[in-house]
Amino acid sequence: MQDFKFGPVQMPSGVDLLRQEIRAFIADEVAAGTFTPKRNSWSSFDADFSRKCGERGFIGMTWPKQYGGGEKTALERYVMTEEMLAGGAPVGAHWVADRQSGHQILRYGSERAKQTILPKITTGLCFFGIGMSEPDSGSDLAAVRTRAVKADGGWRIHGTKVWTSSAHRANYLIALVRTSAKEENRHAGLTQFIIDMAEPGVTVRPIYNLYGGHDFNEVVFDDYFVPDDMVVGEVDGGWKMVTGELAFERSGPDRFLSTYQLLAESIRVLGSEPDDRAANEIGRFVAHLAILRRMSTSVAGMLHRGQQPLVEAALVKDIGTTFEREIPEVFRHLIPTEPTMGSGDSYAELLGMTILRAPGFTIRGGTREILRGMIAKGLGLR
Structure with a gap:
């Protein structure tokens, strides 16, 4: 049984x-009109803004200087992250590379991968996607069927990934692929590979949302060749690495600040003298936000110390994304506004697009059912 400890x-x-x-x-960029604060800003793709972040040293902050990093602490990077999200900055282009893919390469990649890829990430000119999910497997990563077969000097990959965010704009993916036949241990025989999207043998097909947006993609590998020095870590050792990677993905402030813009604007709209019901809901959300931030910063401290707080990260993601989903549901009843669709700055459009996106919050990065199973196991309940 595991004790949950979210120390200060x-x-x-x-x-x-x-x-x-x-x-x-952020204020200077907004004043200059280069962007308007976005809802769900870490999904907002703006390559020019990412380039400016790279110039200011806001990408790869914790990485060694020899690879273009700033050698800052994980907690300093945490502060940068929450300020970007709270400010509605469009950080989506470099988000995955900075949050997790770069860390994987730094920790497990070959020296060539580190030298050729990491400096490009820190400049804000190199973007990554996550090649985990597959058709018919849901959140069960152990059900991966995309296969890599050993070849001269590398590996040949065949298979399909799905729901791959921004794959049509990514320079690279880190893909989880089966390199050995399935065993009784379902987590064995998996390997991570760095996929150069500019090489032949990979096809990206769009998956359009119901409202016509193009965020997701299907990625098909047809005899795609990966050289040996683009394997991440040990062959057949990918499961341990991918679960460690998910600790970065699941525990950050992006897992409870996706609807922060709506929360802040709703409080402004309700004014300085909200009625009792509204005051109660505002107080509850602010209290929950404070607790989530405490839990999330605690996990950031664990990651900084080299720990792998997988269950703690799962708990932050489960509670945080539930919090995100609840915000639009509560305020749409408190504020008599007809939600609309569009990219404008009105409260109706902010509410409408947030309601539209909110169901995905508890799915991406692992469904709540998967996470609660991990938490129950950590508590010794299964």
């Missing part, structure tokens, strides 16, 4: 100055 974290010195720097950067 002491932020490093200089964090307040970093906050001021990032807030000033």
